[in-house]
Amino acid sequence: MAHIDYFTFTLSPFAYLAGDGLEKIAEKHGATITYKPMALMSVFEQTGGTPPAQRHESRKNYRMQEFVRVSKKLDMKMNFQPAHWPTNPAPSCYAIIAAQEAGGGDVGGLVQSLLRACWAEEKDISQDDVVRACLSANGFDEGLADSGMLTGATIFESNTEEAVQRGVFGAPTYLVDDQVFWGQDRLSYLDDYLAGK
Numbered sequence: 001m002a003h004i005d006y007f008t009f010t011l012s013p014f015a016y017l018a019g020d021g022l023e024k025i026a027e028k029h030g031a032t033i034t035y036k037p038m039a040l041m042s043v044f045e046q047t048g049g050t051p052p053a054q055r056h057e058s059r060k061n062y063r064m065q066e067f068v069r070v071s072k073k074l075d076m077k078m079n080f081q082p083a084h085w086p087t088n089p090a091p092s093c094y095a096i097i098a099a100q101e102a103g104g105g106d107v108g109g110l111v112q113s114l115l116r117a118c119w120a121e122e123k124d125i126s127q128d129d130v131v132r133a134c135l136s137a138n139g140f141d142e143g144l145a146d147s148g149m150l151t152g153a154t155i156f157e158s159n160t161e162e163a164v165q166r167g168v169f170g171a172p173t174y175l176v177d178d179q180v181f182w183g184q185d186r187l188s189y190l191d192d193y194l195a196g197k
Contacts, residue, residue: 002031002176002194007163008111009040009171010092010125011085016078016115017070018172018184023108025187029194031176035100035107036159037093040171043160047169070184077120084124090156091145092125095135097155098148105139113137 004026008015026033041051052063064080071078092114100107113134117123123130132142163173167180174181174190181190 002029004031004033004190005036005166005175006033007036007038007159007168007171007173007175009038010089010096010111010114011087011118012040012115012171013067013078013119014070014184015111015172016119017067017074017076018187019074019076020108020112021184021187022172022174022190025191025194028191031194033108035096035111036162037089037096037156038163038168038171039089039093039156039160043163043169043171046164049169079119079122082118083122084126085118087118087124088126090126090153091128091131092134093156094149094152095131095145097152097159098144099135099138099140101148101151101155102140102144105135107138110134110138110140 004022006022022033025031043049044051052060055063067078067080096107096111096114099105099110114125114131117130117134118125125131125134128145131145135144136142166175168175168182170182172182172184174186176190176193179193181187181193
């Protein structure tokens, strides 16, 4: 059985635009997924990436054009300049980690709901009530927002270190075997790889 390590970041617009594509591909191929939220700005620092705010205007403009094109093609609502972006990603990332550790709910749905809250619903995913609502809506105990903080912080740090060691430099990134698939627009390549093409 194939296994996918999914390195993600709850403020990533392209992770949002991936929607449930990863989960559909995993189901199609009988693959398992481990969700690995990471500190993307730290990954950028260690791998030569540039935070969005520090990029050249041409890159900023192209990024915005991509938001419009991709969201339109996928028919996904998207606020191109969300009211609460950037914000502190730690509470939402820790919640994903805690939920995955606890089990019993839909981790993929949780990831998607947090991304949707930021990029389509104008909610601040650093706020406890938003994180709790996303946990509850996906079958998890809201209390994980509190009880999972310590474990979440530790695993978040180790996920970040692992990401750099394994060749991850952006989000979303999907790893299978020794193959790295970066970006929601590479999901079709992941699908092909799992199909043996």
